[in-house]
Amino acid sequence: MSQKAGYSPSFKRPSEIMRMRRKRAQSIAGVSPSPSSTDSPGQSSSSPACVRPFSPGPLFNSQNRSGGGTKRRNPFANIENTYSPNKKFIIHNDDGNIEAVNTRRDNEEDMSTKTDCQGVFSFSSSLTEAEKQERGEVSSKKCLTFSEDDSLFEEEEENAKSPLLKSPQAITPASIAPASIAPPVCTEFPADWSLKTRLLFTSPLTMSWSEQPKAQEEALGLSQHCRAQFISLPHSLQDPRSCPDLRCAFQQSLVYWQHPSLPWIPLFPRINVERNFKGKSTPWAQDVSLQQSLMSEWSVSLSSLYGLLKARLCPYFYLCSYQFTVLFRAAGLGGSNTITALISPTTRGIREAMKAEGIEFSLPLVEERRRSKGQQNVAEQQGEEQDLKECSELTEGVDYPAGDEGGNDADNDEDSSFSWLKEMGIQDKIKKHDNIIIQLRKEGQAVSLDHKPESVVCVEGPHTFTLINFLINCKSLVAAAGSQAGLPPTLLAPVAFRGATVQTLKARSVNVKSQVGSSFQNISSLEITGPILPSSLHTITTLLRPSQKGNFSATLYTHAPTAVMNTHTSTQQCTGGSVDLSGCGLHPASVQQLQQPSSLGKSALTHINMNNYSYTWKN
Known part of the structure; x- marks a missing residue:
């Protein structure tokens, strides 16, 4: 210039x-x-x-x-300072090609270059139309953009892929992305087979309708639960407090069945909760006859539950001991067409005892990890074979010395190391150290699974009946010492069974003020505590949908040992509708949800959010 x-x-x-x-x-x-x-x-x-x-x-x-x-x-x-030598224009020619015009001078110095980089944008924004015409390099042509980085204009494809580099004049209506389509409405969340200890629901609408039911509403809810009768509610309720059907259905969703029932001792959870039993009266701890009586009644209840499960009159039940938890599911649930049982966590001693009883089982997570490693090893092996093939082509025609095969040195050394045993004639009586090391490694791997999620055991089909007999006769099922000594495991089910006691979850509603920005907003919360079964979670959220007009959120607290129950382990897939579960005592919507294969893996749901009648969740 x-x-x-x-x-x-x-x-x-x-x-x-x-x-x-x-x-x-x-x-x-x-x-x-x-x-x-x-x-x-x-x-x-x-x-x-x-x-x-x-x-x-x-x-x-x-x-x-x-x-x-x-x-x-x-x-x-x-x-x-007033003119940027770095300014580069992209010009559309009449023939459709793109031409890059660079106004940079070849003889500029380093100091002026730094000054240009700092002032190019501030100056370009202050130019008037008269100056643009006076400078007028491209006033009559289409200008896309300019930049200080020359690499942005080396290829035409980069500008096409990155619309952020284009000026508003260059972005044509065809290049503008269409308006985002509304996400699909998700009316259900995935089935969660873990046991929950606490639920905390929050909503901008009041939840006081869930508290202090009338005697008639509570009795009607219990009666409907025992008779497996369900009330259909409208899509939205204007005034939930004046709807008796909603209050009855909520009381019905809180009912579950438990054995044994000791009002002064909390019998759930049972793992690592010795502090809950300290200071409590345990008259059976030192009385052997009383322990036998408790175990006899417990065995009858467990047999009754399995009979209901086999007849599809009970969808599932849980056995909670001081060491592990067992989930029994009826055929047709969890994507399986046979009865399945999941045990978590397990130890090597329990697994060896099950093998001794002839119970066939699988370790789903271990097998899944083994399959993934196998696929990886196959890929690596294919690569090694290709390398060996190339190596053999390169070394073809090379003569090795006599007795040298190029790769048998290790085997020869191993045989020679035990040659003195052969001379003494005792080579058959002494095992090689390699076999001992391999055995120790296998045992170490088996023990390393103990008390971990990977130790979950799956039993399917007729072997579940053998498992019931194993649990009834297993001496280690009941603690021999400690605060839980002599106390049978807890049985939990959504339907009545022999020797069971009807129980209800505890619900409490509180209205609080939450700060949203600079103002405070009224937030209503509903807290539910107790052993919350999968069907109870689904039924409660189904009732909150019309009462809260499709807007609420929930925080779920999971019993940690049962989170792995969501592992999909069935090898026999169940086709939809192939198993009739209409008489299992659950709401048809809950049955439909629990029939789907689990998609959560070894994790459990932690948050559920419903916005405008659409679910989102976290696990």
Whole structure:
């Protein structure tokens, strides 16, 4: 570019800067400066029209300025500050090609380059239309964009893939993405087979309707539960507090069945909760006859539950001991067409005892990890075979010395290390150390699974009946010492069975104020505690949908040993509707949810959120 009038490319000295400051102070005070003081090197006393007196900034005519003196120009300004040599334009030619125009000068210095990078954007935003026409490189052509980075314009495809690099003029209506389509409405959350200890629901609408039911409503809810009768509710309720059907259905969803029942001792959970039994009266701890009586009644209840499960009159039940938890599911649930049982966590002793009883079982997570490793090993083996093939092609024709096969040295050394045993004739009586090490490694791997989620055991089909007999006769099922000594495991089921006691979950509603931004919003919460079964969780959320008009959130607290119950372990897939579970005592919607194969893996749901009648969840 040619140097324009009114600019001084030289650098101002400090003395000149101080002189200009004194000049500015005099002009502000209303004192007219002397003609000699107005002249400065590189600048005339009279500025021509349409000359920029400071940089960067818009042009103006000197005769239009009035007042206390003219505004001084920037002493640090350089002609290179007002025009970016890095500015590069993308021009559309008439033939459809894209041409890159670079106005960068080849003889620019490093210092001016740094100055250009800092001032290019601030200056480009202050240009007027007159200046653009005056500079006028591409005023009559379509300009897409410019950038300081030359690499952004090396290829046309990068601009096409990244619309953020385009200017608003370059983005055509065809390149603009269509409006985002609303996400599909999810009316159900995945089945969660873990036991919950606490549920906390929150909603902007009140939940006080769930508290203090009338005697008639509570009795009707219990009666409907025993008779497996269900009330259909409308899609939305205007006033839930005045709806008796909703209150009855809520009381019905809180009912579960338990054996044994000791009101002064909490019998769930049973793992690592010795503190709950300390200081409690346990008369059976030292009385053997009382322990036998408790175990006899417990065996009858367990046999009754399995009979109901086999007849599809009970969908599932849990056995909670002080060491592990067992989930029995009827055929047709969890994506399996046979009865399944999941035990978690297990130890090597329990697994060996089950093998001794002839119970066939599988370790789903261990097998899944083994399959994944097998696939990885197959890929690695294929790569090694390819390398060996190439190696053999390279070494083809090479003569090895006599007795050297190129890879049998290790085997020869191993045989020679035991040659002295053969000479003594005792090689058959002493095992090789390698076999001992392999055996120890296998045992170490088996023991390392103990008390971990990977130790979950799956039993399917007729072997579940053998498992019932094993549990009844297993001596280690009941603690021999400690605070739970002599106490049978807890049986939990959603339907009645022999020797069971009807129980209800505890519900409590509280209204609180939560700060949202700068204001406070009324939030209603509903807390439910107890052994919350999968069907109870689904039924409660189904009732909250119309009562809270499709807007609520829930925090779920899982009993940790049962989180792995969501593992999909069935090898025999169940087709939809192949097993009739209409008489199992659950709501048809709950049965339909529990029939689906589990998709949570070894994790459990932690949060459920419903917004505008659509579910989202976290696990």
